[in-house]
Amino acid sequence: MSNLDCQSASEIVIFGALGDLSRRKLLPALYQLEVCGLINENSRIVGAARPEHTLEEFKTIVLENLNTFVKEQLNDEVVTRFMNRLVYQELDFKDSSSFTKLADTLATGNDTRIYYFSTAPSIFGDICKGLHHADLIQDQDRVVMEKPIGHSLESSIDINNQVSDYFKENQTYRIDHYLGKETVLNLLVLRFANSLFSNNWDRDSIDHVQITVAESVGIEGRWGFYDGAGQMRDMVQNHMLQVLSLLAMEPPADLSAESVRIEKLKVVKALKPINKDNIKEKAVRGQYSDGFLEGSAVPGYLNEEDANENSNTETFVAIKAEIDNWRWTGVPFYLRTGKRMPKKHSEIVVHFKKPPHNIFKDSYSDLPANKLTIRLQPDEGVELQMMNKIPGIASQMRIQENKLDLSFSDTYQDQRVVDAYERLMLEILNGNQSLFVSRDEVEAAWIWADSIIDAWKTTGESPKPYAAGSWGPVSSISLIARDDRQWVE
């Protein structure tokens, strides 16, 4: 079945259509789906926003954005098709009575509506009330929620309740854009389409796993938002736990949303709690200070624009996560993520156990373990480090460490790199929830993350400084060195 066979025509309503996310990601993603012919020909895109604009003015803004944010040259024919789908709706999301205008607009369109909440979560409840007030919620409609879903378990329950009063769970799509990344999706294929890995994916074969999500960017003008969150809430509670779940979950029965989400949830629930009693040995938080990136001086977190110089917010986190279940007992998952690290570089390194006995002692005294490196971004690919004989007639067997390297850009040269939002938008249009996060997952992740954040608060643990352009505070090296291991650089 092609994607379009399962996709009914819909009204795609973007609340916050003139905001940053919509302009940079959502509209370009929809344009790319248009290029691929993946949007039902009768679907419309309704931009809802506060300012008064004519449709022509809205189209002009959208075209400017496409010119800016779509990497490839725009195709005139596709642009015309895309523009013909656009509708503009001036709306104050906090004024329920104004939603009757939206009802009039939607009355002339398709039966199924996709409501994309591209606004701050504090407004989700107001939008739901407005939609309800104008009788705009039907069983076949879908709602898309952007992150962050709260800043704690309590606030996430509150946001989820505000939406679930009006939409059922099977109508709700919670975005974690990491689930739309090609390389994150490829984890499923790597693990469950290759028996070499699926048969060796447990405590018997694996020594430990490292997950690094390093960013070279700093706060990029969003100090106010970021300072209330920090790297634990911004990256670990969501993206890193999603990656960890896909990496560690049991094989799902199939790829349905229900099967995949149940298995991911079990992983998060099995995470050993980190609290005030063990925080010092299990987690490290850091904050970047002045430093250098690619040869240029960059300010520290407390010297960024709009900064409050007393902030204790972390911009770096390293954690020794442990999954208390049959498969993973005794296998640490070391997580590390930070802003202003030397480069944008995200990867998973699976360290297998060493061979039990070395028969090559004469040429190699200490056989290294196999390492599987999954490069998430950039330079996406998969690399397996293994031992190999050096060809030659020498009487003594000479061996060396070598690698099998599958670089996606070399192997799939003709393929454009698909942005995560394109993939996720397509899944929303097709009504497939597999790549979206269930309420249970969000809440289980908050329980684990909250305990760490509370422990930092209780112990008064301040973030350790690290120079911008470095790999994090020295204590993150100690975190892993205590177990006689080291971060892969």
Ligand SMILES: NC(=O)C1=CN([C@@H]2O[C@H](COP(=O)(O)OP(=O)(O)OC[C@H]3O[C@@H](n4cnc5c(N)ncnc54)[C@H](OP(=O)(O)O)[C@@H]3O)[C@@H](O)[C@H]2O)C=CC1
């Ligand atoms: N930007 C990004 O890259 C990412 C954003 N997100 C999330 O996506 C969501 C949107 O973010 P972002 O686009 O950056 O935010 P913006 O503030 O840029 O956009 C939000 C839009 O909502 C509009 N809005 C707010 N209140 C009302 C109202 N009462 N009535 C009508 N319109 C209103 C704003 O309009 P006005 O300007 O008139 O107030 C603004 O255009 C947030 O939850 C964010 O956390 C998640 C990941 C990445």
Ligand SMILES: O=C1O[C@H](COP(=O)(O)O)[C@@H](O)[C@H](O)[C@H]1O
């Ligand atoms: O959600 C977020 O993700 C980005 C990192 O996303 P990536 O796709 O560039 O890896 C992060 O910079 C931002 O702070 C966070 O809110």
